[in-house]
Amino acid sequence: MTKKLTGKARRESLLTWLQNSKTPLTGTELAEKANVSRQAIVQDISLLKAHNHPIIATSNGYLYMKAEKEKVDFRRVIACKHEGKDTREELYTIVDYGATVEDVIIEHPIYGDLKASLMINSRVDVDQFVQKIEEKNAPYLLELTNGIHNHTIVANEERKLDQAYEALKEKGFIVE
Secondary structure, three states: OOOOOOHHHHHHHHHHHHHHOOOOEOHHHHHHHHOOOHHHHHHHHHHHHHOOOOEEEEOOEEEEOOOOOOOOOEEEEEEEEOOHHHHHHHHHHHHHOOOEEEEEEEEEOOOEEEEEEEEEOOHHHHHHHHHHHHHHOOOOHHHHOOOEEEEEEEEOOHHHHHHHHHHHHHOOOEOO
């Protein structure tokens, strides 16, 4: 059995694991590595975020946002509208052109802008996201706004963003 990590040592290990991972790590995975409860990990992540560590929670787990100085990303916010059943096709369209879907943002009448980190960059990520929504019987955020929502999309070439946008427009998913 692995030794239970405590306090500061556990948070230092969490940082190391997250910084060295190229893919998101779930709270359950981190809890097993540290031999603690998932709730302990959630609290530790909150503390690390409070100390300005760039950790985000995505639908696939926690990510440490590394600063990549060499890579220049192009970023665009696009306004979309469709039904929940079209989410897979919308996300496939974006990732198929080499772009990453960073987030989804809706304008809620009470709370204002609500933003959820997604970090979806492949069809596998899309399928996992949609599967989780279906398994949990959770509503898509777009259901709160009659289908209207924004995505921040990023790519290493502006051409990829242009192509994804045009393909979404052809499918009737873009609000102009």
